[in-house]
Every structure is written in C-alpha cells, then in structure tokens.
Amino acid sequence: MEKKLIETQENILAAARTIFAKKGLAGARMQEIADAAGINKALLHYYYRSKEKLFEQVFEEAFKKLVGPLAAFLADDSELFLKIRNICTLYHKVMAEYPFIPNFIINEASTDPSRILKLLNIVGIEEGKKKTAMQISEAIETGKIRPIDPRELILNIISLSIFPFASRPISEQFLYKGEDMDEVLKSRANRVSEFIIQSIQI
Template identity: 40%
Template sequence: MDTQKLSTEELILEAAQAVFLEKGLAGARMQEIADRAGINKALLHYYFRSKEKLSALIIDRAIGVILPRVMAILETDQDLFDKIRQAVDQYLTFVSRNSFLPLFIVNEVNRNPQFFFRNVVAHEKPHLDKFRRQVDEAVAQGRIRPVSSAQLLMNMMSMLIFPFLGKPVFQVALGLSDADFEREMESRRIEVAEFIIRAIQV
C-alpha cells in the first residue's frame, strides 16, 4: 500500500470517527464524511463502499488492539494484583487516545446489536480460563474476599469505561476543562487498580 493511499484512508477514518460520534451510524451520511475528509464522495466510495463497513472497520480495529492486550495480561502467570494494575493501565492508555470509542460502541450496540456482534466481535473469542481459576483459588485460599471472576472483571471495566461515557456530565458537575478531565483520567491509572485491590483484599 503506498503512502498516498494510506494517508487518504486514515483521513477518511478520522473524519468518519468524528461524524459517527456526532450523528451515530444511523444519522451519519457518506457525503458528510467525504466533506469532513476533504475529498469527493466518489473517492470515499472507492475506499469504503458503505458507512456500515466504515463503522465496523473503525470499531474492529480498536477492539482488535485493546482486547487481545488486556486478555493477554489476564492470562499470564503473574500475581492477581499485578494483573489488575497492568490491565487498568493498558486500557486507560488506549481509551485516552481513543476517547470517542466507548460512547460510540455503546450507542451502536443499543441501536443494532446484531450488526455489531455479527460484524465486529464475532471473530474475537476471549478465553479467561487462567484468570477464572486464579480468582477462584485466591478466594479458596482466603487471599481475597469471595468474588466471582465475572463480577471482578465487570467491576473493573465499569470503573474504567463509565467516566468516558459520562464525560460531559462530569465536566459540568465538577467544573472540569478538557485538560482537567485528562489529568483525572491519568490519576485513575492508580486509583482504579488500588480501589479494586483494596475492595477484594482480606
């Protein structure tokens, strides 16, 4: 792939991300994406035949990056608390650079769950057998309070994802500028992991 083609595709993907975030998949128009990218509609269709393909590619590329990274951390032989710290850090690093994704994904899952799971995550089959066993063993050994691996993971991910979903509310309620919000998210690298660990530690 030559440099010009790569730069044009990236330009289109950036424009599509902005339009999808503002309008959602249903409200987005290919003409608007082309205008935002500074190209004509014919060229947009040359690269991407439909907004559905664009949407699926944007989310798929993102999930294809972060999901394997987090799953790989959770399936190592490391100490459970070290895993929590690393998974939190890895996720926040990624989402801070792609802050549009949580809201966009949640909106699209609610609008059309069949499309989302069929086209985006059907090929991703995370396995957390080692993580599940590790949590069960830690509970049995009395190292952590009784908790299922599912609840532990959901609690952790909820604390990581929700601030990005509720960013406008938090900014208004707490009087945070964009820079302030970014600093708070940076602090959450430590805050979330340690909060979770304190909650389950005996």
C-alpha cells in the same frame, strides 16, 4: 503513489471515526465524511463501496481497542493483583488516546448487539476466561481474596475504568469544574486498581 493512497485512506478513516462517533451509522452521511476527509464522494466510494462497509471497519477497530485490554487481562499470567493494576493502566492509555470509543460502542451496541457478539470471538476473549476464573478461585481458596464471582470482578474493572471517560462531559462540569480533567483521569488508573484490590483483599 502508494503513499498517497495510504494517506487518503487514513484521512477517510479519521473523518469517519469523528462523524460516526457523533451521529452513529444511521445519522452519518457519505458526503459528510468525504467533505471532512477533503475528497469527493466518488473517491470515497472507490475506497469504500458503502457506508456500512466503512462503518464496519471503524466499529471493529474501536471495539478491539475497547476489548483488547480485557483480552490481555484474561490471558495475562501475572499475579492477580498485578494483572488488575496492568489492565487499569492499559485502559487509561487506550481511553485517553481514543476518548470517543466508549459512547460510540455503547450507542451502536444497543442498536445492533449481534455486531458485538461476532467480534468477541475475534479478539480472543473466550480463551482467557477459564484461566482467569481458575486464578481467582485459587486466590479465594488460599485466603488471598474474599469470595467473589469472577464475572463481578471483571465487570467492576471494566466499569470503573471506562465510565469516567464516557461520562467526562458531565463529570467535568459537576464534579471537577475548573480542574484539569486529563490529570484527573490519569491519576484514576492507580486509584481504581487500588480500590478494586482493597475491595477483595483479605
């Protein structure tokens, strides 16, 4: 019985991820999610009393997947260049498994930015910011890298790692038509990290 309950909940979440990614909170309908999950609407409401509660769980899960690599990067005690390679590799793995996340987060963040701000404290971003800023400052002082604002470096990493997945439909048609886009994106993990390192390395 318990196994059946867990399976039903997983089916609901899988259906909700797909529909929320396509239509957002405002456009999604509970009946549509119930149909996609293969259950009736009454059972869906048994698990989730409202569309908003279901959306909050799906959104929080997606946001943690997106921001988790950044939290890991900030908390990482590895040497700076290795940290950069680690986060680029980790972002590729996450985005390849959850390709809907970038556009889903961007769309909903523009609708309700406060949702993002609340979750930032949950994933542990703040704890690692000072550590990474100090590490970057030390690398500048020792002549390892050129002067750069730590925020700019972090933004470059996130942008170059995530945007290709968010823009995949366009890139697939206009830049890499006829090529295996999965392989293109897979090979980018190393290229992005090396591009970033070369841009700051002295």
